[in-house]
Amino acid sequence: MADPQRITISDVGDVTVVQFVDRKILDESNIQDLGRELFHLVEEEGRKKLVLNFSNVEFLSSAALGKLITLDKKTKQNGGVLKLSNIRPEIFEVFAITRLNKLFTIYDEEADAVAEM
Numbered sequence: 001m002a003d004p005q006r007i008t009i010s011d012v013g014d015v016t017v018v019q020f021v022d023r024k025i026l027d028e029s030n031i032q033d034l035g036r037e038l039f040h041l042v043e044e045e046g047r048k049k050l051v052l053n054f055s056n057v058e059f060l061s062s063a064a065l066g067k068l069i070t071l072d073k074k075t076k077q078n079g080g081v082l083k084l085s086n087i088r089p090e091i092f093e094v095f096a097i098t099r100l101n102k103l104f105t106i107y108d109e110e111a112d113a114v115a116e117m
Contacts, residue, residue: 012051015049015114016047016051018052023058024058025059026061028063035070042078048079049081049117050075050080050081050082051082051083051084052068052083053086053110054085054087055085055086055110060091065094068084072103083104085108086108092106
């Protein structure tokens with residue numbers, strides 16, 4: 001795959017930490033690109049331990065949430081673990097309202113999520 005456009009990736013030991021480039025994840029084509037890039041990590045590169053760091057993200061659309069749910073399923077199917085971190089309170093509220101805070105393991109800090117892998 002060409003270099004990702006919507007995410008940046010760093011490795012902390014055997015954990016893949018993903019940061020989002022876009023502050024607002026709204027645009028449908030960007031969300032499609034984001035999904036492809038995230039799914040590629042799991043399906044093509046075989047990464048098993050993912051932490052998604054949301055510190056840059058100010059807004060997330062429902063379509064983006066759908067991609068996260070699909071990523072969670074793909075990660076589990078491949079024997080992996082997905083954790084989220086650094087979610088702003090206003091975005092966490094959306095996770096709480098949609099009960100996705102029950103599906104995802106969410107940490108205040110990236111370091112805590114990585115340490116729990």
